[in-house]
Amino acid sequence: MSDRLTKDQIAAMIADDIPTGAFVNLGIGQPTLVADHLDLERGVVLHTENGMLGMGRAAVGDEVDPDLINAGKIPVVETPGASYFHHADSFAMMRGGHLDVCVLGAFQVAVNGDLANWHTGAPDAIPAVGGAMDLAIGAKDVFVMMTLFGKDGASKLVRECTYPLTGVACVSRVYTEHGVFEITPAGVRLREPYGATLEELEDRTGLPLR
C-alpha cells in the first residue's frame, strides 16, 4: 500500500484534476499550494474574489504592490490576459456559476456534500465568513482539501456536520492524506486509498466507502 499523501502530493493531485483552461478559485490557506502544481501550459486561469482574473504567483521584491493582493491579502503578480473588476462583478462571476472549480479548506464535510468551514460553533468565537459561502454555492465543482482526521483523531468526513454549515450539498470531492473521496448521490466513493486500507478507513470514519 502507498504511504499517506503529503500536502504537496495532495495539492499536485488536485492540480492534475483541474481541466485544461479551467477558471479556478483557490481558497485561503492550504488550497493556495495547488497553484504551485498547475501546469501553466494548460491555461488554467486563477480568480481572486477581490476582483481579478489571471492572478499570478506571490510577488517578490520589487514586484510587491499594495494595490495587487489576493484574497489572503498576500501581494501577487498579474499574468498576461488578466482583468480587474469590482466586488459585485467578482461575486456575480462566482454566484453565477462561471468558475469551473474552487478549492476550499474545511472543518467538516458530510456525505451529502454539506460543507462546514467557517465557524467552529464555539460560543466565544467571533464569526467571520468572508467569501466562503459564495464560493461554496458558486463554483461548478467544489473541491475540499483537508486532513481526513483532526488532531483529536475524529473523522472530518462525517455523516452529518456538527459545525455550522457554509453551504448545503455543495462539495463534489474531498482530497485528503488518505486519498480522494468523491461525493456522489450513491454515496461516498474512495478513489484509491493511501496509508490505510479501505476497510480501515471505513472503520475509522464510521462511513461506508465504496
Place this chain on the structure above:
Amino acid sequence: MSDRLTKDQIAAMIADDIPTGAFVNLGIGQPTLVADHLDLERGVVLHTENGMLGMGRAAVGDEVDPDLINAGKIPVVETPGASYFHHADSFAMMRGGHLDVCVLGAFQVAVNGDLANWHTGAPDAIPAVGGAMDLAIGAKDVFVMMTLFGKDGASKLVRECTYPLTGVACVSRVYTEHGVFEITPAGVRLREPYGATLEELEDRTGLPLR
C-alpha cells in the same frame, strides 16, 4: 394675457428649471428640444439610456459614428467628461434614483402624477415601452412636456388616466402651451396661465387648478 407658448418656449422654460449641474435624461421626441436651450455653462450632464453620460448634440457630417447614438437612435457627439457603460449599469443609474430630472412626452397625466405615455390602449396596437417605465420611476423629478389638449380637444391632464399606465404617481410637473402645472399632494397648481385664463383652463380641463 400672454400668448400660448410655442414648443420652443416650453422647451426653454424646462431648460430654465433644470438646476445647475443636474444629470438629465431627455425622452425621445419633443423633449429633445430642451437640449437646444440648456446653457452649457451650467454644467448640465445628459444621460442616454443606451449607456452614456455626457451626451452632446446631434452629430453632423464627419462626426456621424454609427456606434455613438442616443435613445432615439440619432447619431450624437460626446462631450468632455463623458463615460460609457453597459445597459444594466445604465438602468441601475436610472432606477437607483441618481438622475435629477427626466423629461418625457405623454398621452395623459393624472392629477396624482400617474403617467400614461407608452400605449394608447388600442387593441391592435403593437405594445412597445422601451425605457419609459424605468425613467418614470427612476428620476428624482419627472417633467412631462406635452400639449394640454389633444387634437380632439380633450384634456390630456386628467382626473384619472384612461390609457394604460407607464408609472404611478411619478410626474412632478407638466409643461404645456398653457403653462406649467405642478403636481402636488394638495392638488394641481398652475404656475402662470398662457393663452387662456385660469378659469377657462379649469373649465376646459374639468379640474380644479389652484
Place this chain on the structure above:
Amino acid sequence: MTDVLEATDATDAAAVADAAVADVPDGATVLIGGFGAAGQPVELIDALRRRGARDLTVVNNNAGNGDTGLAALLASGAVRKMVCSFPRQSDSWVFDDLYRAGKIELEVVPQGNLAERMRAAGAGIGAFFSPTGVGTPLAEGKEERTIDGRRYVLELPIRGDYALVKAHVADRTGNLVYRKTARNFGPVMATAATTTVVQVSRVVATGELDPEVVVTPGIYVDRVVVTP
C-alpha cells in the same frame, strides 16, 4: 477556454461565422446584442439565419429594422418568440407583419428590467424586486410587494442558451472591449448565456489589452469570430 475563429476575407468570414453558430439547436433561446444597429452582431445573425434553426426565442432590445440583420432572421421564420422592450419602430415592418398575422409571440419587457433580468441570470440571482412597471399592464400577474414604503414587482432571470454579441477588440483569452454606445447589452448578455459567441473587428495577442480596461473578461466568452 475561448476559441478564436479568424476569417481572412469576406467569403471566409461567412464560413467562420457559420461555424461559430453551427450548434444552435431548434428551440434555443438566443440573446442578441445591439440597440438598433449599434452593437448588432450582423454577421452572426446572418449565420444564424443560414443555420436554419427553428422555434427560436430571441431576446433583443428591438425587433429588427428594415430587411437585414435581425429583421431578416425574423423573415426567415426562424423565430417563435421575441422578448424585447421596443418592437414597434418606423422600419419594423417585418416584425409588424408577423405579429399581426399571429406568426410570432411577443413579450414586452421594460428596457431596464430586460437588462437586469439578464444580469440576474449571469449573477446567479434567483429573482429580484423591481420598482419598474408597478401598477402598469406589464406587471399584471406578477407578485407585488411593498418594501420600505415602495411598491415593487418580482422579476425572474432571463437566461440564454446562446448570446450573440458584437464587441470592438478581443484578445486571444477572450477579453473584450467595446466601442461607445455599441457596448449596450453586450456585456450583460455575455454573462447570461451558456455559450457566448462574439464578433469583433480585431483580435490582439493575450496581454495587449490593459487589464484595467477590459469590460468583458474572457471567462464569459466561448467563441470569438474575427470579421475583417
Place this chain on the structure above:
Amino acid sequence: MTDVLEATDATDAAAVADAAVADVPDGATVLIGGFGAAGQPVELIDALRRRGARDLTVVNNNAGNGDTGLAALLASGAVRKMVCSFPRQSDSWVFDDLYRAGKIELEVVPQGNLAERMRAAGAGIGAFFSPTGVGTPLAEGKEERTIDGRRYVLELPIRGDYALVKAHVADRTGNLVYRKTARNFGPVMATAATTTVVQVSRVVATGELDPEVVVTPGIYVDRVVVTP
C-alpha cells in the same frame, strides 16, 4: 456636481479631508471601501475619526487591521455597529477587544451578499433572492424560497448615508478610475450612498480620462479629495 478639494501639502491634506467629512452626523451609516489595506481610504477615515461623530454604523469587508485607519476609528469609540464579511483577522485586536467587551455590534454578511446588497441599493432593487448562505446560520430568520429547483434567501439593500472610497485618478467631473485590486468595493459603494466622498492621488482636467475606461461615472461622486 462634484466638488474637488485639493491639498497642497500633508498638513493641508488633513484639513481638506476634514472638510470633506465635516457634515457626517452622529448615527450615520458609512460605507468604507477597501479589502484589507488595498483601497482603504485612510486619509478620509482619519478625518472621520477626528470629526468625532458617534454611533456610526460602518460597512467594510473587514473590521480593521493593526492600530491605524479603520482600527483607529473603532478604537475612538465612534462606531456602534460593524457590518462586514470577515472581522476576525490575525491583526484585528482592536475590533476583537471591543466585540468581546460588548462595546460593538456585529452583522456578519457573506462577502458576495455584502457587495450585492450595496449594488441593489445603488440600482434601486428592493430586494433579491440569493443562493448564498442558504441552510446556514447566516440565513436564519430570512425568507427562503425555492425558484426553479434551487433554494434562495431574500436579501435587502444596504444603503449608506456616506461612502468613503479610495480611487486612483479622478477628473474634475468626478469620473474615477481605480488601480488593480484596490478597485474592490469602491465602485459599488459609490453608487449606494447619499453622499460619496472619494480620495485620489491625482486629479486631471475634464476630458483627460478616456470615456471608455471610466469605472465610476461622476454622477456617483459628490466630493473628491486630492491627497498628494
